[in-house]
Amino acid sequence: MAEISTEAQLATFINVFPTKPRDQQRLVDLIVKAHEELIRHRPGYVSGNVHRSTDGYQVVDYTQWARREDFEAMVRDPAVAPHFAPIGELTQGRQCAYDVVYSHAGEGGTTHE
Amino acid sequence: MAEISTEAQLATFINVFPTKPRDQQRLVDLIVKAHEELIRHRPGYVSGNVHRSTDGYQVVDYTQWARREDFEAMVRDPAVAPHFAPIGELTQGRQCAYDVVYSHAGEGGTTHE
Numbered sequence: 001m002a003e004i005s006t007e008a009q010l011a012t013f014i015n016v017f018p019t020k021p022r023d024q025q026r027l028v029d030l031i032v033k034a035h036e037e038l039i040r041h042r043p044g045y046v047s048g049n050v051h052r053s054t055d056g057y058q059v060v061d062y063t064q065w066a067r068r069e070d071f072e073a074m075v076r077d078p079a080v081a082p083h084f085a086p087i088g089e090l091t092q093g094r095q096c097a098y099d100v101v102y103s104h105a106g107e108g109g110t111t112h113e
Numbered sequence: 114m115a116e117i118s119t120e121a122q123l124a125t126f127i128n129v130f131p132t133k134p135r136d137q138q139r140l141v142d143l144i145v146k147a148h149e150e151l152i153r154h155r156p157g158y159v160s161g162n163v164h165r166s167t168d169g170y171q172v173v174d175y176t177q178w179a180r181r182e183d184f185e186a187m188v189r190d191p192a193v194a195p196h197f198a199p200i201g202e203l204t205q206g207r208q209c210a211y212d213v214v215y216s217h218a219g220e221g222g223t224t225h226e
Contacts, residue, residue: 012164101141
C-alpha cells in the first residue's frame with residue numbers, strides 16, 4: 001500500500017506505457033518482475049504501484065522515491081539495464097517526474113448520496 | 114491523503130494532460146478548482162490527486178472512485194460540463210480507467226544503503 005500526499009515531499013515518477021490488449025498482461029508481468037527483483041531493493045525507494053487500464057491499451061507505473069536523485073541513480077546504474085530491456089522491447093514508456101500539488105480524500109468513498 | 118492498494122478494489126482514473134510550462138500553473142489551478150468545487154462532492158468519490166511534472170509539460174490527475182459507474186455518472190451529468198470547459202480550452206487530457214495490479218511500499222523510503 002502506498003500513500004499519496006502533498007506533505008510527504010516525495011519524488012513521484014509516473015510512466016505511461018502504451019500497449020495492446022494482447023500484450024498488456026505480459027507487459028504487466030515484466031514491470032512487476034522489475035519491481036520485485038530490482039526497484040524495491042534500491043536506496044530511496046518508497047513505493048511502486050502498477051496499474052492496468054481496463055481497455056487493454058495502457059499500463060501505468062507510479063513510483064515514489066525519497067529523492068529524485070535516488071531514481072536517477074538507479075537509471076544510471078549499468079546493472080539495471082538488463083531488467084528494463086525486455087520492457088523496452090515491448091513498448092516505450094513516457095516517464096516524467098512529478099510533485100503532488102493537491103491530494104484530498106473523502107470519507108471512505110463508499111457513501112452514495 | 115490517498116492510499117493506493119490492490120485490496121481496496123477501487124476504480125482508478127488517470128488523466129494525463131499535456132501542457133506547456135507557461136500554461137502549467139493555470140491548468141493546475143483549474144483542475145484543483147474542479148476538484149474543490151465539483152469532483153469531491155460527487156457520490157462515490159474516494160480521492161483526488163493532482164501532479165505537476167517538474168519539466169512543465171504534464172499535469173496528471175489521479176482520482177479514485179468506489180465504482181466505475183460513479184465516475185461515469187459524473188461525466189454524463191450536464192451540470193458538470195461548465196466546470197470542465199475551461200480545462201478543455203487549455204488542453205485535451207487522455208483519460209483511462211485502471212485497476213491497481215501491484216502495490217508495494219518500502220519501510221519509510223528514506224533509508225539509504
